[in-house]
Amino acid sequence: xxxxxxxxxxxxxxxxxxxxxxxxxxxxxxxxxxxxxxxxxxxxxxxxxxxxxxxxxxxxxxxxxxxxxxxxxxxxxxxxxxxxxxxxxxxxxxxxxxxxxxxxxxxxxxxxxxxxxxxxxxxxxxxxxxxxxxxxxxxxxxxxxxxxxxxxxxxxxxxxxxxxxxxxxxxxxxxxxxxxxxxxxxxxxxxxxxxxxxxxxxxxxxxxxxxxxxxxxxxxxxxxxxxxxxxxxxxxxxxxxxxxxxxxxxxxxxxxxxxxxxxxxxxxxxxxxxxxxxxxxxxxxxxxxxxxxxxxxxxxxxxxxxxxxxxxxxxxxxxxxxxxxxxxxxxxxxxxxxxxxxxxxxxxxxxxxxxxxxxxxxxxxxxxxxx
Amino acid sequence: xxxxxxxxxxxxxxxxxxxxxxxxxxxxxxxxxxxxxxxxxxxxxxxxxxxxxxxxxxxxxxxxxxxxxxxxxxxxxxxxxxxxxxxxxxxxxxxxxxxxxxxxxxxxxxxxxxxxxxxxxxxxxxxxxxxxxxxxxxxxxxxxxxxxxxxxxxxxxxxxxxxxxxxxxxxxxxxxxxxxxxxxxxxxxxxxxxxxxxxxxxxxxxxxxxxxxxxxxx
Numbered sequence: 001x002x003x004x005x006x007x008x009x010x011x012x013x014x015x016x017x018x019x020x021x022x023x024x025x026x027x028x029x030x031x032x033x034x035x036x037x038x039x040x041x042x043x044x045x046x047x048x049x050x051x052x053x054x055x056x057x058x059x060x061x062x063x064x065x066x067x068x069x070x071x072x073x074x075x076x077x078x079x080x081x082x083x084x085x086x087x088x089x090x091x092x093x094x095x096x097x098x099x100x101x102x103x104x105x106x107x108x109x110x111x112x113x114x115x116x117x118x119x120x121x122x123x124x125x126x127x128x129x130x131x132x133x134x135x136x137x138x139x140x141x142x143x144x145x146x147x148x149x150x151x152x153x154x155x156x157x158x159x160x161x162x163x164x165x166x167x168x169x170x171x172x173x174x175x176x177x178x179x180x181x182x183x184x185x186x187x188x189x190x191x192x193x194x195x196x197x198x199x200x201x202x203x204x205x206x207x208x209x210x211x212x213x214x215x216x217x218x219x220x221x222x223x224x225x226x227x228x229x230x231x232x233x234x235x236x237x238x239x240x241x242x243x244x245x246x247x248x249x250x251x252x253x254x255x256x257x258x259x260x261x262x263x264x265x266x267x268x269x270x271x272x273x274x275x276x277x278x279x280x281x282x283x284x285x286x287x288x289x290x291x292x293x294x295x296x297x298x299x300x301x302x303x304x305x306x307x308x309x310x311x312x313x314x315x316x317x318x319x320x321x322x323x324x325x326x327x328x329x330x331x332x333x334x335x336x337x338x339x340x341x342x343x344x345x346x347x348x349x350x351x352x353x354x355x356x357x358x359x360x361x362x363x364x365x366x367x368x369x370x371x
Numbered sequence: 372x373x374x375x376x377x378x379x380x381x382x383x384x385x386x387x388x389x390x391x392x393x394x395x396x397x398x399x400x401x402x403x404x405x406x407x408x409x410x411x412x413x414x415x416x417x418x419x420x421x422x423x424x425x426x427x428x429x430x431x432x433x434x435x436x437x438x439x440x441x442x443x444x445x446x447x448x449x450x451x452x453x454x455x456x457x458x459x460x461x462x463x464x465x466x467x468x469x470x471x472x473x474x475x476x477x478x479x480x481x482x483x484x485x486x487x488x489x490x491x492x493x494x495x496x497x498x499x500x501x502x503x504x505x506x507x508x509x510x511x512x513x514x515x516x517x518x519x520x521x522x523x524x525x526x527x528x529x530x531x532x533x534x535x536x537x538x539x540x541x542x543x544x545x546x547x548x549x550x551x552x553x554x555x556x557x558x559x560x561x562x563x564x565x566x567x568x569x570x571x572x573x574x575x576x577x578x579x580x581x582x583x584x585x586x587x588x589x
Contacts, residue, residue: 081496110498121493124588125511134507135497168589186497 032059033092034190034222035080040089042075049075050086051246057190062216062223064237064254066230066269072246073226077192080224081113082106094189111139114183118195120175122167128178129154129163135186153181157211173204180211184221191215193225197232209235230273234258234330242266255333259300260360275325275337277364285365292369293347294323295354296362297338303358304334315353316346341367376559379546384566386460386541390532393464395525398471402524403517405431405472406479407505417491417501431473440534442466447538463540467531475524482516483509515586522578526571543567 035057042050049072057063067073078084079091082098091098098109114135122131132153133146141149154160157177167175176196183191193212197205213236216223227233233240233254240257242250242265249263261267276282277294285294299308304327313319325338342350344366354361405427411417412424437445443466447457450465486509494508510517533544543563551560 083492083495104500107498107500110496113496115493115496117489117493119487119489121487121489123490123508123512125514125585134494137507138494138497138499138503166587166589168587182497192496 033057034059034094035224036090036092037079038090038092040076040079040086040091042072042079042084042086048246050079053089053243053246053248055241055248055251057222057224058239059222060216060220061238062213062225062236063239063241064233065224065226065241065243066228066233067226067243068228068265068269071243073228073243074194076243077194077224077226080190080192081110081115111135111186112188113190113192114186114188115192115194116176116179116183116196118198120167120172120179120199122175122178122182124167126166127163128159128165128167128170131167131178132181132185135182139186149185150181153184154178156184156215157181171204172200173208176200176204176208177211180208180215184215189222191221191223193223193227195227196225198227198229205232206235212236228269230258230269234273238331242269253331255300255330255335258328258330259298259333259335275339277339278324281323281339281367284367286368287365288368289347289366290344290368292341292367293344293350294364294367295320295340295342295347295350296364297325297336297340297354298360299334299336299358301333304336306357308354308357308359309338311357312340312350312353316342316350318343318346320350380559380562380566383541383543383546383563386545387529387532387543387570389460390463390467390535390540390542391525391528394467394471394532395521395528397464397468398475398524398528399521401468401472402475403479403510405476406483407509409476409480410483410509411501411505417504431476434469434473435477439466439470439531440537442470443534443538458539460535460540460542462538463532463535463542467528467535470531471524471528474527475520478520478523479513479517482513482520485516486512515582515588518578518585519582522575522582525574525578529567529571529574 033056035055037056038054040050040053041048051072053072053076065073065076075084079086080093082091082101086099089099093109093113096109098106101109123134126134129147129150132150136146136149151160151163154163157180159174159177159181162170162174162178167178170178179196191212196212197208200208209232212223212225215221216236225232225237237254240250240252240254241248242257242263244263244265250257250261250266257266258270261270277296281294320340320342323339323341325336327334327336329335340350347363351361351363409424409427409431412420412427414421414424416424434442443463446466446469450462451457453465454461456462490508490512491504494504499507530544532540532542533547535542536545536548543566547560547563550556551563
């Protein structure tokens with residue numbers, strides 16, 4: 001899915017100026033991990049929201065955390081800025097353990113962590129510019145400095161002309177842009193995104209994701225986002241963590257997880273965005289090994305770059321028919337997912353041929369010819 | 372109406388405005404912090420303290436359940452301590468304020484509780500402390516409701532101040548009872564009621580105008 005949305009983005013010099021003065025790496029962080037969680041546990045009453053989560057977030061990456069509702073992802077992201085305190089485990093932010101800090105000691109640290117929310121959480125009684133400037137007011141900057149910085153950031157998110165408006169006059173997408181500007185105001189080392197696009201329509205979602213990706217790329221800002229939508233992760237994340245029932249069930253580069261989801265939570269989360277066998281054929285599948293065999297093919301990376309279909313057509317007598325599917329590009333890696341039909345007599349031959357070329361094949365059944 | 376009657380009328384109007392204004396001001400200054408304390412100390416509040424919350428709630432409920440006319444008499448020793456006398460307009464301001472403060476605290480509490488919890492979370496995520504949350508989030512976001520509630524309190528005080536005639540506080544209500552009701556002077560009664568209607572309408576109109584200007588929730 002394309003995420004280009006250049007029309008809504010500010011001219012490059014603005015972002016570069018911001019990048020030059022604003023987002024210098026934190027001096028106290030030689031290791032390169034912005035966040036490191038070790039065995040985080042958190043329970044609410046008898047239910048364990050987080051059940052031993054360990055993960056690290058590298059400087060400059062976009063980490064997507066995905067899970068169903070109730071999987072513990074909200075609790076997890078709130079542990080990163082201390083809005084939620086784990087019962088046990090260690091939360092290292094730029095090398096400092098935040099679990100030992102008091103609420104008062106956490107406050108300056110939270111200023112290094114921006115956060116955006118599903119429902120934007122803008123203050124209705126303040127103008128757009130005052131909303132963006134609020135983190136700076138909290139940090140004790142003068143009004144002149146605050147408003148100057150707010151103007152820069154509104155420029156960055158493409159809303160310079162809305163500075164004097166109140167949030168109620170903005171659309172959902174504009175509100176989230178203000179939320180992003182506000183989260184960036186105090187020059188954070190880390191941006192947390194809590195279902196930031198879940199309340200937006202698909203088109204606005206794409207433009208907000210494009211903005212986040214752009215900020216990540218141009219300013220080198222580390223982003224952790226939680227979502228229940230695979231499309232969000234696929235559009236902008238570098239790495240993906242799947243959580244279920246308070247545990248990490250799968251982790252890896254986005255394209256790899258998309259190509260080869262191992263846990264069935266991941267598989268079911270991916271279900272909607274992967275090609276599916278057309279119902280007319282799915283309804284006629286049987287185990288009787290005659291007629292036409294239906295193969296499900298998954299290939300990614302190098303395997304998908306090779307001309308395996310052409311080779312298969314040449315190698316199997318009678319060739320095959322392409323039923324459904326295509327090749328997707330995730331993080332610039334080809335990820336192919338196809339359904340093929342071959343004559344049942346040559347099915348095992350075709351499977352062996354493809355497996356020899358590092359292509360994942362599954363014989364999912366047979367379809368008999370209608371008489 | 373005679374010259375003496377007009378003077379009496381104007382003096383009574385001024386006494387009503389003074390009682391309403393002074394006790395209204397005190398109920399705002401004391402009731403808003405009390406309302407903030409009620410929501411801050413409740414379970415899940417920004418300064419959770421369940422025992423303090425129960426104590427404050429008990430005090431508020433206690434004062435609110437005593438009929439005003441009883442409170443007026445019961446507070447005479449306190450009034451004498453503060454004002455030096457238990458009779459007159461200034462003496463009435465003490466029990467009026469003490470009755471209006473918990474009343475406004477409850478009204479303020481309702482408006483403050485309606486502030487979206489997500490906004491408080493956002494302020495915390497920015498590194499704000501409790502004072503930031505009160506000053507930048509709770510009070511500004513609840514302001515339209517706080518102003519509307521204060522208007523209600525003022526109008527209630529206009530009515531309550533009539534009872535303060537019982538301790539010689541004067542005011543329009545007292546004038547209506549003594550001249551209009553007890554002496555059957557219907558003209559005085561009619562005038563008083565008309566002026567009270569105008570006063571209440573004016574207060575409500577001003578309050579509504581202010582709320583409309585402050586409300587940006589769209």
